[in-house]
Amino acid sequence: xxxxxxxxxxxxxxxxxxxxxxxxxxxxxxxxxxxxxxxxxxxxxxxxxxxxxxxxxxxxxxxxxxxxxxxxxxxxxxxxxxxxxxxxxxxxxxxxxxxxxxxxxxxxxxxxxxxxxxxxxxxxxxxxxxxxxxxxxxxxxxxxxxxxxxxxxxxxxxxxxxxxxxxxxxxxxxxxxxxxxxxxxxxxxxxxxxxxxxxxxxxxxxxxxxxxxxxxxxxxxxxxxxxxxxxxxxxxxxxxxxxxxxxxxxxxxxxxxxxxxxxxxxxxxxxxxxxxxxxxxxxxxxxxxxxxxxxxxxxxxxxxxxxxxxxxxxxxxxxxxxxxxxxxxxxxxxxxxxxxxxxxxxxxxxxxxxxxxxxxxxxxxxxxxxxxxxxxxxxxxxxxxxxxxxxxxxxxxxxxxxxxxxxxxxxxxxxxxxxxxxxxxxxxxxx
Ligand code: AMP
Numbered sequence: 001x002x003x004x005x006x007x008x009x010x011x012x013x014x015x016x017x018x019x020x021x022x023x024x025x026x027x028x029x030x031x032x033x034x035x036x037x038x039x040x041x042x043x044x045x046x047x048x049x050x051x052x053x054x055x056x057x058x059x060x061x062x063x064x065x066x067x068x069x070x071x072x073x074x075x076x077x078x079x080x081x082x083x084x085x086x087x088x089x090x091x092x093x094x095x096x097x098x099x100x101x102x103x104x105x106x107x108x109x110x111x112x113x114x115x116x117x118x119x120x121x122x123x124x125x126x127x128x129x130x131x132x133x134x135x136x137x138x139x140x141x142x143x144x145x146x147x148x149x150x151x152x153x154x155x156x157x158x159x160x161x162x163x164x165x166x167x168x169x170x171x172x173x174x175x176x177x178x179x180x181x182x183x184x185x186x187x188x189x190x191x192x193x194x195x196x197x198x199x200x201x202x203x204x205x206x207x208x209x210x211x212x213x214x215x216x217x218x219x220x221x222x223x224x225x226x227x228x229x230x231x232x233x234x235x236x237x238x239x240x241x242x243x244x245x246x247x248x249x250x251x252x253x254x255x256x257x258x259x260x261x262x263x264x265x266x267x268x269x270x271x272x273x274x275x276x277x278x279x280x281x282x283x284x285x286x287x288x289x290x291x292x293x294x295x296x297x298x299x300x301x302x303x304x305x306x307x308x309x310x311x312x313x314x315x316x317x318x319x320x321x322x323x324x325x326x327x328x329x330x331x332x333x334x335x336x337x338x339x340x341x342x343x344x345x346x347x348x349x350x351x352x353x354x355x356x357x358x359x360x361x362x363x364x365x366x367x368x369x370x371x372x373x374x375x376x377x378x379x380x381x382x383x384x385x386x387x388x389x390x391x392x393x394x395x396x397x398x399x400x401x402x403x404x405x406x407x408x409x410x411x412x413x414x415x416x417x418x419x420x421x422x423x424x425x426x427x428x429x430x431x
Pocket of ligand 1: 020028
């Protein structure tokens with residue numbers, strides 16, 4: 001199967017070529033033909049599978065016929081980052097189509113969005129809250145809608161958006177094509193799918209397990225030693241861009257600050273940031289200014305940065321689904337990635353749950369030479385209470401351990417071509 005088999009219009013095929021896609025991904029191979037035919041589709045696919053192009057390409061193709069300038073496709077996404085990324089994919093794939101799109105989300109001014117809508121758009125990518133706001137202001141008219149996409153439906157449910165989705169549905173024509181994508185299928189999402197889809201074709205890829213290109217490792221550690229262990233691990237691992245996950249916004253901010261003080265170009269992405277700062281953090285991570293991004297689950301949804309070589313769970317996630325979502329940020333397309341998880345002795349149940357989903361035990365590793373017995377008072381942590389009691393320089397208690405002291409259970413030291421992740425010379429602000 002290649003892209004020519006889809007018989008896309010030349011203007012759309014040109015976008016595929018310009019994006020450098022040579023072969024369709026499995027979700028594209030299976031979803032594009034039925035979507036082109038006008039079928040409803042329920043896609044069980046995680047981010048990183050190429051699902052965005054799986055719906056964007058058929059939408060562009062369809063909208064090439066008919067009158068332009070009215071909203072004929074609506075894509076609803078849970079987070080601003082995801083909405084912005086989908087819009088970017090439309091811009092990337094559709095420059096020759098003459099179709100216009102807009103992304104609508106909160107945290108930025110309404111007026112530029114209203115102005116863009118007034119000038120006429122064909123495709124809207126929106127987060128539920130801002131979309132409803134604009135519908136209520138009569139700035140968005142969905143009466144000519146032909147295609148509705150609900151992306152990352154499980155995340156919309158997690159974030160409490162399903163009532164908003166049902167309100168939006170009241171404004172779209174009953175006769176339409178509907179596509180629903182979700183990485184997992186909780187009962188509530190299944191109910192929603194039954195309500196919105198007509199005779200859908202179900203397409204499942206990846207079986208909701210992370211890409212085979214990702215290898216996983218656990219680093220057992222006492223919770224007060226997490227930060228020094230992470231710094232030690234970073235120093236001796238060959239990385240490109242590294243995405244670190246914490247449980248809370250506060251821990252994300254704190255850890256990014258500690259990593260920046262340790263010499264890494266680190267930023268945090270968490271819900272307390274203004275839109276400008278979020279964009280700066282995301283943009284800096286994407287263009288490589290920030291080599292480390294410390295994020296919470298919600299803030300990191302849909303992050304699509306090609307060169308993420310490592311996902312590090314500073315805090316283990318609460319569910320196996322969240323683990324899969326996090327890990328989906330690395331090993332994308334044909335790249336390989338590594339997923340490291342720091343675990344405390346209280347978290348063995350969660351480890352077992354994740355291992356069940358992966359279908360394999362995860363390798364336990366130790367950083368040789370690291371002092372796993374250091375007492376709490378000698379170490380920093382991402383917890384604000386601990387941090388207040390200590391000067392910031394204590395974030396580097398063992399920053400100069402020789403490289404040869406570190407081994408992993410694979411016995412490999414810096415064999416990759418990525419180059420060692422030595423702290424970058426320039427220190428960036430951690431916001
Ligand atoms: P997604 O799952 O939609 O977030 O896509 C993951 C990444 O894969 C994005 O950066 C896309 O640009 C890229 N991608 C999508 N389809 C293809 C393809 N057929 N070949 C190569 N890369 C692709």
